[in-house]
Amino acid sequence: MKIAVIGGTGLIGSQVVKDLNAAGHEAVPHSQSTGVDVISGQGLDEAVAGADVVVNLTNSPTFDEASPAFFQTSMDNLLAAAHKGGVGHFVILSIVGTDQVPELDYYRAKTLQENILTAGPIPYSIVRATQFMEFMDAVLSWTTDGDTVRLPATPIQPIASKDVAGAVAEVATGAPLNGIHNIAGPEIFNLDELGRITLTHKGDNRTVVTDPTTGMFAAVKGDVLTDKNAHLSPTRYTDWLS
Numbered sequence: 001m002k003i004a005v006i007g008g009t010g011l012i013g014s015q016v017v018k019d020l021n022a023a024g025h026e027a028v029p030h031s032q033s034t035g036v037d038v039i040s041g042q043g044l045d046e047a048v049a050g051a052d053v054v055v056n057l058t059n060s061p062t063f064d065e066a067s068p069a070f071f072q073t074s075m076d077n078l079l080a081a082a083h084k085g086g087v088g089h090f091v092i093l094s095i096v097g098t099d100q101v102p103e104l105d106y107y108r109a110k111t112l113q114e115n116i117l118t119a120g121p122i123p124y125s126i127v128r129a130t131q132f133m134e135f136m137d138a139v140l141s142w143t144t145d146g147d148t149v150r151l152p153a154t155p156i157q158p159i160a161s162k163d164v165a166g167a168v169a170e171v172a173t174g175a176p177l178n179g180i181h182n183i184a185g186p187e188i189f190n191l192d193e194l195g196r197i198t199l200t201h202k203g204d205n206r207t208v209v210t211d212p213t214t215g216m217f218a219a220v221k222g223d224v225l226t227d228k229n230a231h232l233s234p235t236r237y238t239d240w241l242s
Helices: 011-022 044-048 067-084 105-118 133-142 161-172 191-202 237-241
Strands: 002-006 026-030 053-056 089-095 124-129 148-151 180-184 207-210
Touching: 002 011, 002 044, 011 026, 011 161, 044 067, 053 067, 053 161, 067 089, 067 105, 089 105, 089 161, 105 124, 124 161, 133 148, 133 191, 148 191, 161 180, 191 207, 191 237
Parallel strands: 002 026, 002 053, 053 089, 089 124, 124 180, 148 207
Antiparallel strands: none
């Protein structure tokens, strides 16, 4: 199969391209660095020409109120180009529980992206993943004040990016789901607990203080970012850290 991977040079995209090509498909990465701009539309028709599948892994440059506009414009442009090019399957990567956290601009934006896809003209698949293990350092940095890190006890189910990429590649080469495929890591942690595990492993002397009011994940109510019924990936967090 010929598969156009939009956002194919990023953390997930580069691994998806590698997995697809290793399986014998022709996966071509596209991004701004290759002359493809999902906002202006530059290079999109050429990127998707002749593709059986489009995998859209582009992401908003910010997590704030500007993110819905990014997904609206990028999806409109991509779907138009893919429809014109006769693409038969359109895949996006989203977030487990994204429609359950309307308090967060970015989660509303990802829900919008899903809705645009489902209302569009092309058979589709949505892969929803839990939080990436690779993002934990960033999460710790957001709420660090000196030697203290403040984190809420939000339940999360971290997944390794390589497992996300493998799932996206598998879905991309299958029949369109016209629905959602949830993937998650094998273990559930409270975010503050995960912070302590991470710092201990790294020999980092910062102290985690449990604070239900601090950081992006403070807006999350309950366990909506976890899914015990999702397809569970094999990589455990402590193994990933090692």
